[in-house]
Amino acid sequence: MKASYWPRIILWLLSIMSLVMLVKSFANKVDSIKAGSLSKINYMQFKNALICFGMFIFFLTFLEYLGMLLGGILFVFGLLTFLGGFSIKKSTNHLIISVITIGVMWSIFTFGLKVILPEGELIRIW
Amino acid sequence: MIDIILQAFASIVFDPVTLGLMLVGTLAGILAGAIPGFTIAMGVILTLPFTFGMTAIQGLATMLGVFVGGFSGGLMSCMLTGIPGTPSSVATTFDGFPLVRSGKPGLALGLGLWSSFFGGMISAVILVALAPQLAFLGLEFGPWDYFSLIIFALTITVSLSGGNIVKGLIAGLLGLFAATVGEDEINGVARFTFGFDEFKQGFAFLPVLIGLFAFSQLLTDVEDDKRAKSPLMEKSGTLVRVEHRQAIAIILKRWVNLFRSSFIGIFTGILPAAGGSISNILAYDQAKKASKNRSNFGKGEYDGIVAPEAANNATAGGALIMMMALGIPGDIVTAVMLGALMIHNIIPGPTFIQDEPLLAYGVFIAFFVAHFFMVGLQAFSLRIFLLVTKIPMYVLASVILAYCAIGVFALHNVVFDIWVMFFFGVIGYFMKKLGFPLAPMILGVVLGKLAELNLARATGISDDLLLFFLRPWSLFFLIMAVISVIFPFYQDAEKGSKFSNIYVPASVFALAIPLFFMESITRLIIALIMVGISFYFVYKSFIKNKFLTN
Numbered sequence: 001m002k003a004s005y006w007p008r009i010i011l012w013l014l015s016i017m018s019l020v021m022l023v024k025s026f027a028n029k030v031d032s033i034k035a036g037s038l039s040k041i042n043y044m045q046f047k048n049a050l051i052c053f054g055m056f057i058f059f060l061t062f063l064e065y066l067g068m069l070l071g072g073i074l075f076v077f078g079l080l081t082f083l084g085g086f087s088i089k090k091s092t093n094h095l096i097i098s099v100i101t102i103g104v105m106w107s108i109f110t111f112g113l114k115v116i117l118p119e120g121e122l123i124r125i126w
Numbered sequence: 127m128i129d130i131i132l133q134a135f136a137s138i139v140f141d142p143v144t145l146g147l148m149l150v151g152t153l154a155g156i157l158a159g160a161i162p163g164f165t166i167a168m169g170v171i172l173t174l175p176f177t178f179g180m181t182a183i184q185g186l187a188t189m190l191g192v193f194v195g196g197f198s199g200g201l202m203s204c205m206l207t208g209i210p211g212t213p214s215s216v217a218t219t220f221d222g223f224p225l226v227r228s229g230k231p232g233l234a235l236g237l238g239l240w241s242s243f244f245g246g247m248i249s250a251v252i253l254v255a256l257a258p259q260l261a262f263l264g265l266e267f268g269p270w271d272y273f274s275l276i277i278f279a280l281t282i283t284v285s286l287s288g289g290n291i292v293k294g295l296i297a298g299l300l301g302l303f304a305a306t307v308g309e310d311e312i313n314g315v316a317r318f319t320f321g322f323d324e325f326k327q328g329f330a331f332l333p334v335l336i337g338l339f340a341f342s343q344l345l346t347d348v349e350d351d352k353r354a355k356s357p358l359m360e361k362s363g364t365l366v367r368v369e370h371r372q373a374i375a376i377i378l379k380r381w382v383n384l385f386r387s388s389f390i391g392i393f394t395g396i397l398p399a400a401g402g403s404i405s406n407i408l409a410y411d412q413a414k415k416a417s418k419n420r421s422n423f424g425k426g427e428y429d430g431i432v433a434p435e436a437a438n439n440a441t442a443g444g445a446l447i448m449m450m451a452l453g454i455p456g457d458i459v460t461a462v463m464l465g466a467l468m469i470h471n472i473i474p475g476p477t478f479i480q481d482e483p484l485l486a487y488g489v490f491i492a493f494f495v496a497h498f499f500m501v502g503l504q505a506f507s508l509r510i511f512l513l514v515t516k517i518p519m520y521v522l523a524s525v526i527l528a529y530c531a532i533g534v535f536a537l538h539n540v541v542f543d544i545w546v547m548f549f550f551g552v553i554g555y556f557m558k559k560l561g562f563p564l565a566p567m568i569l570g571v572v573l574g575k576l577a578e579l580n581l582a583r584a585t586g587i588s589d590d591l592l593l594f595f596l597r598p599w600s601l602f603f604l605i606m607a608v609i610s611v612i613f614p615f616y617q618d619a620e621k622g623s624k625f626s627n628i629y630v631p632a633s634v635f636a637l638a639i640p641l642f643f644m645e646s647i648t649r650l651i652i653a654l655i656m657v658g659i660s661f662y663f664v665y666k667s668f669i670k671n672k673f674l675t676n
Contacts, residue, residue, distance in 0.1 A: 001312060001581065001582040001585045001586065002313075003310040003312070003313045003315035003317060004317075005581075006306060006310075006577075006578040006581060006582075007303065007306045007317060007318075010299055010302050010303045010306065011303070013295075013299050014296065014299045014300070014303065017292055017295050017296045017299065018296065020292050021292045021293070021296065024292065045349060045350075046349075047351075048345075048348045048349055048351065048354065049345045049346075049348070049349060049555060052344075052345055052348065052527065053548075053552060056527070056531075056548050057548075059528075059531070060531075060541065060544055060545060060548065063541055063544075064541070068531075068532060068535070072528045072531070072532065075527075075528050075531075076524050076525055076527075076528045079520075079524040079527065080520065080521060080524050083348055083354060083355075083520040083523075083524065084355060084518070084520050084521070085355070097521060097525070098524075098525075101525045101528075101529075102525075102528060105528075105529055105532055106532070108176075109175075109532060109536055112179070113176065113178060113179035113536065114179060115178070115179070115535075115536040115539070116539065117532065117535065117536075118535070118541065
């Protein structure tokens, strides 16, 4: 069997199903109107999800430099602050939560499960 | 065989490390099941990274602890607060919460707890008895039959995952497509790699699964600002003393309901994708129909608690049967367990029980033992539950997102896996928003490579594609696939319409056809009975219609 055989079957079926869905959405006028009115979509509902995406991309991009321990703490602290709000009391709590939770997890994986997590150039230099 | 069972028993019960891990797993499962917004599957997924450093049996036993504990955790929140912790305990709320409000919280919890225990025990016995037999049957399967079985597993997942069937099929196909990325296993040709070396290995299915399921779920959980900042539960209930003796006596008096509900749970568990969320409602409905006190249902009827709780724990055993016997995951939890086995280079399939008897029977024993832990830990977990419910969702979600990243990295020690998880997390989140069910996609990713491999083997042996329709088992599964695709239309059809009258007898009749071609007297007798049943259904609807027109 050629390597292209199976993906082609899937892609053909996907095309057919997409076409069926398109035809169905045209046939169903109410749905098509709803789907078409992009201005009615409340984009604010995605705010928190987008914050999570952004923080995660930041965390992954700088993982090599910051390492899992520092990067993880910063990621959790940043996310907690963005999602939970900012005040001195809250930020102190968020910092304690992020240091303890990531510290404990990092210790379990590093010392308990012997998994070598990314150390990070920053810590290596230091 | 007895010596293997004893050895497996010793490897679990006399190993303090395994017992300790199971204890922690069961506690974690109870809490995961009790917290609304968290599911048992999420609990098992989060446990997975910890199992990398364990032996295969320790890892599976821990996950089984989470699995079993999760089902009973759901009853705790639904009884004490009226909010089901997991979809598996929705029906328990109908009578559990009213019984608590009538001043019997200890009895309500006891009924739920012990029904879960007995349901689990019944399903454990069936698991031990049925899995080896089903595996024996699986040895008859050729690549054609296996391929058709996978197609059936996917189509039934689509039809049972609810919503639009076309969207379900698209999700399943996207899952199959995601599994084609990387070098194909037959020729070693790189596909869809776009020149990136990291893509050559393909996407490991655990990061994909964690992304699609856990990551996207966490994003949904923090979507609403107000909900994300408030504690997990506004009403967290109070400490209750469980009435064990009285509950056991009541349940044993209702043994018919207990067994019926447990069998409903087992059967639902065997069907791919039909998990505890379906079985608990089915069992509740049947218990209500069979009860003499129908009017008491919804007001704290004991049978209304026994049925869903026995059924949802029995579902776990049913789902394990398919995984252990045929290597086909029944749900997301067993898909994760399949992944855990693969990490240890063990591939479940029809020969799994024969090749790895100690591990297979170890799973059976662990499933038994987890139920005892579940009962023993209830009082303690209730205290922790009351504490955990005070944490806001955004705190839990943020920490778990980071934990997912660490866990996924630990799988192969490559950062690329975390990117994969993130990528599929984003896809999963938007697919959910657009109304696409995720279960078919997850199963597509898990089964995609297996489907391709079996298709390649089948076409390698013979070019004749008609063999997919001429081999009895293959035809049987393809007919099942067609029946499952039509099933949502049957559900929507008006009761008494021609289509709804013909669907069941036609399905039973069609399934009997391949059985006639199997060379076995027993199967021939089963086929004849099935034909008889289908004619009886037709006759019954004919009489009913005649009566109505007159």
